[in-house]
Structures are given as C-alpha cells and as structure tokens.
Amino acid sequence: MFSIIIANYNGGRYLQDCLDSVLNSNYASYELIVVDDASTDDSVSIIRNYINQNKDKKIRLIKNKKNLGAAQSRNVAIQKAKGDVIVFLDNDTQVDPFWLVGLEEALKDPEVGAAQSLLIDYENRNLIQMAGGKLIPHTHWVLPLHHKDSYKKVRKVLDFYEIIAISAALAVKKEAIEIVEGFDEKEAVTTEDIDFSMKIWISGYRVVLAKNSIVYHYTKKPLERSYIKKIENIYFHLAKNSFRSIIKNYELVYVFKYLPFSLAINLGRGFAFLIFRKDLSALKGSLKAIIWNIRNFADTLDERKHINGSRKKNWSYIYKHAMTSESLINIYLNYFRN
Numbered sequence: 001m002f003s004i005i006i007a008n009y010n011g012g013r014y015l016q017d018c019l020d021s022v023l024n025s026n027y028a029s030y031e032l033i034v035v036d037d038a039s040t041d042d043s044v045s046i047i048r049n050y051i052n053q054n055k056d057k058k059i060r061l062i063k064n065k066k067n068l069g070a071a072q073s074r075n076v077a078i079q080k081a082k083g084d085v086i087v088f089l090d091n092d093t094q095v096d097p098f099w100l101v102g103l104e105e106a107l108k109d110p111e112v113g114a115a116q117s118l119l120i121d122y123e124n125r126n127l128i129q130m131a132g133g134k135l136i137p138h139t140h141w142v143l144p145l146h147h148k149d150s151y152k153k154v155r156k157v158l159d160f161y162e163i164i165a166i167s168a169a170l171a172v173k174k175e176a177i178e179i180v181e182g183f184d185e186k187e188a189v190t191t192e193d194i195d196f197s198m199k200i201w202i203s204g205y206r207v208v209l210a211k212n213s214i215v216y217h218y219t220k221k222p223l224e225r226s227y228i229k230k231i232e233n234i235y236f237h238l239a240k241n242s243f244r245s246i247i248k249n250y251e252l253v254y255v256f257k258y259l260p261f262s263l264a265i266n267l268g269r270g271f272a273f274l275i276f277r278k279d280l281s282a283l284k285g286s287l288k289a290i291i292w293n294i295r296n297f298a299d300t301l302d303e304r305k306h307i308n309g310s311r312k313k314n315w316s317y318i319y320k321h322a323m324t325s326e327s328l329i330n331i332y333l334n335y336f337r338n
Contacts, residue, residue: 003083102213113205132163204312235285
C-alpha cells in the first residue's frame with residue numbers, strides 16, 4: 001500500500017487542486033495523510049471538508065501545534081503511515097491519474113529504494129520542470145535534468161535515470177526510510193530532500209526517475225514559498241545545509257576536498273551580491289550558516305558517525321551514478337549565468 005504524505009503550510013490556495021487530483025488516482029490501495037504545519041490560512045478547514053466529504057477514502061489530518069518545518073512534519077507523518085511505500089507530495093501539485101502506477105513500476109527493482117515522478121510545469125504542461133537531478137559535489141546542491149525541455153520532444157528518450165531526487169513527488173520504500181531514519185530535521189527546508197536522497201544512495205539503494213509517473217508542479221519564485229519570510233533565509237538554508245550535508249555524507253578525504261569549495265562559493269556569492277547589487281542578504285545568510293554549523297558541529301558529527309556506520313556504497317560508486325562530473329565553470333555557464 002502507498003501512504004501519501006502532504007506536508008502543508010499556508011497552502012490553502014493549492015490544496016483543492018492537489019487533493020482532487022490525488023483522490024482521482026487510478027490506484028486502489030493508498031492512504032492520504034495531510035500534515036498541517038500550524039497554518040494561519042484556511043488550510044485546516046479545507047482539509048476537514050475533504051475528510052467529511054470522502055468518508056470512504058483513507059484521509060487523515062495531523063495538526064502540528066507549532067510550525068516544525070517540512071522535514072519534521074514529514075517525519076511525524078512517517079510514524080503514522082501504514083503503507084510499505086511512502087510517497088511525499090508537495091501541496092502545490094496536481095497528479096496524473098496514473099502517477100502511482102508509474103511509481104510502482106519504477107520501484108519493482110529490488111535495488112531501487114526511491115523513485116521521483118517526472119515533474120512538469122503546472123501552467124505550461126509541455127515544459128519539464130525536473131526529471132530528477134545530479135548532485136554537484138562542490139555544494140551538495142542538485143543540477144536538474146531536462147530542465148525547461150519540451151516534454152513532447154524528449155518523452156521518447158526519457159529513461160529510469162539514476163538521480164538525486166527532490167520531495168515534490170517522491171516514493172520511498174519504508175525499509176529504506178527506516179535505515180536512513182527519515183529527513184534531517186535540522187536541515188528543515190530548502191534542500192533537506194537532497195540530503196535525504198543522498199542518504200538513500202549511501203545506504204545501498206538506488207534512486208531513479210519514474211518516467212511514466214507525471215506530476216504537475218508550480219514553479220515558484222523564492223519569496224512565493226510560504227516558509228520564506230525574507231530572501232536572506234534562502235541563502236541561510238542553502239549554505240547551512242550545504243556545509244552540514246558535506247560534513248555528514250562525504251567520506252573524510254572528500255569533506256576536506258569539497259567543503260572549502262562550498263565555503264568559497266557561498267561567501268563569494270555574498271560578496272558579489274554586496275559589490276554588484278548592494279545587497280547584503282546573501283552574505284548575511286552565509287555568515288549565519290557558518291555560525292549555525294559551528295554551534296551544531298557536535299550534532300553533525302553524531303549524524304556523520306551514524307551515516308558512515310551504515311554506509312553500503314562508497315564515494316566512487318555514488319559519484320559515478322548520482323553526481324555530475326561537470327566543472328564548476330561549465331555548470332555556471334550552462335545553467336546559472338542567465
């Protein structure tokens with residue numbers, strides 16, 4: 001059975017489309033758990049209306065008493081889930097009726113621990129948002145595959161790519177989640193799902209694209225995300241999680257190799273924004289991230305000990321299957337210059 005988990009914070013304007021599409025899934029065996037993360041909009045009343053109107057469906061609401069963030073909200077729901085496969089779904093999505101069939105297809109391989117749906121832009125439904133991605137080792141961020149490609153042009157060449165997945169529409173075997181112990185609650189938001197995906201690779205499972213599972217996902221500007229109060233927070237979480245994930249997840253020699261790159265990239269961006277844009281937000285966010293990591297260093301080392309204690313795949317294997325070998329210059333020129 002699939003347990004579909006939607007972590008929601010002030011997503012009332014998206015919920016109706018999302019829930020309607022999930023309840024129209026052409027798949028018999030699933031339950032739906034919506035975790036409301038202390039929303040201040042009409043989210044809870046919307047969810048309760050769906051529960052009352054769909055008593056034959058397995059819909060449950062979990063209400064957090066305070067805002068916990070996406071990672072902890074998902075972990076709370078995992079403990080309540082009954083399925084042997086957990087599907088994480090963002091609230092700003094609309095699923096194809098056969099999306100669960102496509103996820104089931106991708107998970108049949110016993111070596112596969114997780115599969116991400118093909119994400120297509122909600123408003124332009126011929127535009128691929130992301131077909132999974134490859135990890136940039138210098139930052140522990142992800143380089144999206146087929147970003148902004150025409151779905152009609154590439155659909156025939158799509159495959160069950162080995163990827164780093166994001167949690168907008170991600171199915172994970174319960175046994176894999178138990179090994180990696182869920183999401184890192186200290187990473188909280190922004191790139192916590194990239195860390196989660198990397199830990200699944202380390203645990204010995206493969207992560208793939210479910211090429212026949214289609215999910216339409218809104219493309220949001222940073223400040224449109226409900227958990228972002230100011231732009232500085234984005235740079236804080238990007239840098240914080242980059243430093244922590246590299247320290248936790250990399251073999252020691254690669255921590256020393258790549259952590260200086262991450263520090264230089266995050267601080268360099270901060271100084272560049274200050275000089276050329278007269279904008280302090282990126283620099284302040286990155287400096288706060290360094291301070292946060294110093295204060296939480298003992299906890300990061302504890303996490304590192306646990307992750308490496310259960311490591312089944314080494315750096316060379318994961319680098320070959322889930323990371324990009326492109327140089328930083330090429331990555332910048334090809335993906336970020338514009």
